[in-house]
Amino acid sequence: KQEVTQIPAALSVPEGENLVLNCSFTDSAIYNLQWFRQDPGKGLTSLLLIQSSQREQTSGRLNASLDKSSGRSTLYIAASQPGDSATYLCALREGGGNKLTFGTGTQLKVEL
Amino acid sequence: DTEVTQTPKHLVMGMTNKKSLKCEQHMGHRAMYWYKQKAKKPPELMFVYSYEKLSINESVPSRFSPECPNSSLLNLHLHALQPEDSALYLCASSLGTGASSYNEQFFGPGTRLTVL
Numbered sequence: 231k232q233e234v235t236q237i238p239a240a241l242s243v244p245e246g247e248n249l250v251l252n253c254s255f256t257d258s259a260i261y262n263l264q265w266f267r268q269d270p271g272k273g274l275t276s277l278l279l280i281q282s283s284q285r286e287q288t289s290g291r292l293n294a295s296l297d298k299s300s301g302r303s304t305l306y307i308a309a310s311q312p313g314d315s316a317t318y319l320c321a322l323r324e325g326g327g328n329k330l331t332f333g334t335g336t337q338l339k340v341e342l
Numbered sequence: 343d344t345e346v347t348q349t350p351k352h353l354v355m356g357m358t359n360k361k362s363l364k365c366e367q368h369m370g371h372r373a374m375y376w377y378k379q380k381a382k383k384p385p386e387l388m389f390v391y392s393y394e395k396l397s398i399n400e401s402v403p404s405r406f407s408p409e410c411p412n413s414s415l416l417n418l419h420l421h422a423l424q425p426e427d428s429a430l431y432l433c434a435s436s437l438g439t440g441a442s443s444y445n446e447q448f449f450g451p452g453t454r455l456t457v458l
Binding site: 264266271272273274275276279319321328329330332333334335 | 346348373375384385386387390398430432434436438439440445446447448449450451452454
C-alpha cells in the first residue's frame with residue numbers, strides 16, 4: 231500500500247526566506263503528483279502537477295521537482311511571504327479512476 | 343466559469359436528520375469526487391463518479407449516499423449520521439479519469455458538517 235509522508239510536519243520561517251517542502255512515497259509506480267495548498271477550514275488549491283515523465287514544473291515563485299526512482303518530490307518556494315502561510319499537501323495519482331493518495335501535509339507559517 | 347461550488351458552507355444536524363450536500367461545476371468536467379477530511383488530517387476519498395456513473399466507492403458506510411443527477415451536479419445524501427462523521431466534506435472535479443495531466447483535480451471550498 232502506498233504511503234506518502236511529508237517532512238517537516240510544521241515549519242515557521244521569516245519572510246523572504248527560500249524554503250523546501252518534502253514529499254516521500256514508497257511506491258514509484260505513479261502517474262503524476264500534485265501539490266496543493268489549503269488555508270484553514272478551506273478547500274484545496276492546486277499549485278502544480280508533475281507527470282511521471284517530467285522532472286519539474288514551475289509556476290511563479292514555486293518550483294516542484296519529482297524523482298520517481300528515489301520516491302521523492304520537493305516544492306521550492308522562493309522569497310516566501312506571509313500570504314504563503316497555509317498547509318501544503320502533496321498527492322499521488324497511482325492508477326485508474328484518478329484516485330489521489332494524499333501526504334500528511336506541512337503546515338507553513340511565514341512571519342513578518 | 344472555472345470553479346467548483348459547494349452548498350451549504352456549514353451544516354449542523356442531529357443523528358436522526360436527513361440532509362444533503364450539493365456540489366456543482368460548469369467546466370465540462372465528466373468526473374466528480376467526494377472526499378472527507380478530519381481536522382489536521384489529509385483528505386480521504388469517498389466516491390468517484392465518471393460520466394455520471396459511480397466508479398469508485400471506498401467502502402463508505404451506507405448512511406452516506408451519493409447521487410450524480412447530471413454531469414454538472416453531485417449530491418451527497420446524509421442519513422442517521424454519527425458524531426464521528428463530523429468533518430469537512432470536499433467535492434472535486436476533473437476533465438476525465440485517464441492518465442493525462444488534463445485530469446488534474448479541482449476542489450471546492452467544502453462543507454463543514456457537525457453531527458450532534
